[in-house]
Amino acid sequence: MNRPSLLRPTLPALTTPAGEGMGSAVKTMDNGRTLYAARAVISGFLALVFCYVTLFVPLPYYIFQPGTADDLQGMVHVQGGGYPESGRFLLTTVGVSNATLAKMVEARFRGYEVHRQTSVRQPGESEEEYGERQHQVMLTSQSNAIQAAYRAAGIGYTIASKGIVVLSTAVGLPAEGVLEPGDVILKADGLPVDAGSKLDALLAGKKEGDAVRLTYKRGGVAMEASFTLRALPTAVEGGRKLGIGIVTADRKAVQATTQTDAVTVEAGDIGGPSAGFMFALETYGLLLADDLSRGYTIAGTGTIDPQGVVGAIGGARHKVSAAHQAGADILFVPRDEQSAGEAKKQAGKLHTSMKVVEVSTLQEAIAYLESLPPKTAG
Known part of the structure; x- marks a missing residue:
């Protein structure tokens, strides 16, 4: 007869169906894995959403930072070829x-400027209209620069009107949805109108409800549309009483008396007025046999008028950084x-060896450069 061991007391037998204990454990493990996988998927999705929002979702701000310092020799062309330069003239940009959220964080750490878009663009102005306005301002600065350079060099010239360019259209008025920024108006009721004053004179003879038929170009393609004149709010078109709701600028071409002195400027997608001064300096340097650059790398910024007066600009500190990065010897800035x-x-912050020189006029900058000895190698 067997006796129960005093060291190992017997226990009642468990009456579980075969395999049920193992199945419950497997189910628990499967549920854990499923929950873990679901959490991983959700976390990954949320991480992707966060990355997308951080990197790509636009915020209603512009970030201003150092731009580029571009060689003007590839932008300004004289039909007769121009005279060679031993140095370089650089156009600085912002x-x-x-x-985006990521760029805002970067801007804070790098000390860049952040501005609300509404403080940069005009009231009601779209991104496209802002870009076109900047483009037209750049074209005007080029025209002013060529005139200033011709005056300084003693070269005769004339100015020809080349049409009326549309900068923007007003919401709720006839031109909206028909005309676009960049369209060039050529005719009104079949009559040439190459300047805004001519279009104003034609509209002055009409009354509310009358129609005006405009012929215009878009991307080189001639188009035509009729508009019914409406009473305009005083904020539109400088307070005209009747119109179709467009803001325009005149396109002009500066033509040298001698064809070999004809100048063209190709600035790509650079916009704004502050390149005018450097366009004038480069143009003047190409027109005269004397080597104005003296072998130096000369950067600069400033608006300019046809008389050669240099005007104030924005983003000066960013342009200093761009010029310094490009290795400029001299940086011209407006005497403002x-x-x-x-x-x-x-x-001073950059500890740059580049010399910052203030100027009020194109002639003053020319005189400064003419007084410099040629730059020696090294």
Whole structure:
């Protein structure tokens, strides 16, 4: 007869169906894996959403930062070829980009400027209209630069009207949805109108409800449309009483008396007025046999008028950084308290050997360069 062991007491037998204990454990493990996988998928999805929002969703701000310093020899062309330069003239720019959350964080750490889009664009102005306005301002600065250079060089010229360009259309008025920024108006009711004053004169003889038929070009293609004149709010078109709701600018061409002195400028997608001064300096340098650059790398910024007066600009500190990065020897800035002060402060921060020179006119910059000895190698 067997006795129960005093060291190992017997226990009642478990009456579980075969395999049921193992199946419950497997089910528990499967549920854990499923829950873990679901959490991983959700976390991954949320991470993707966060990355997308951070990197790609635009915010209503523009970020201003150092741009480029571009060689003007590839942009300004004299029909007769122009005279060679031993140095370089550089056009400095401010980089402008649409903000995202990631770019806003970067801007804060790098000290870039952040501006609301509404403070940069005009009321009701779209991104496309803002871009076209900047483009037309650039074309005007080129025209002013060529005139200033011709005046300084003693070269005769004339100005020809080349049409009326549309900058923007007003919401709710007849031109909206028909005309687009960049369209060039050539005729009104079959009559040539190559300047805004001529279009104004034609509309002055009409009354509300009358129609005007405009012939215009878009991307080189001639188009035509009729519009019914409407009473305009005073904020549109400089307060005209009747119109179709467009803001325009005149396109002009500066033509040298001698064809070999004809100048063209190809600035690509650079916009705004602050390149005018450097366009004038490069143009003047190409027109005269004397080597104005003296072998130096000369950067600069400033607006210019046809008489050669250099005007204030924005983003001076970013342009200093761009010029310094490009290895400029000299940077011309307008003799304006804010522009010059900001430029010199940034130059001090960079500990640059580049000399910041203030000028009020194109002639003053020319005289400064003519007084320099040629740059020696090294």
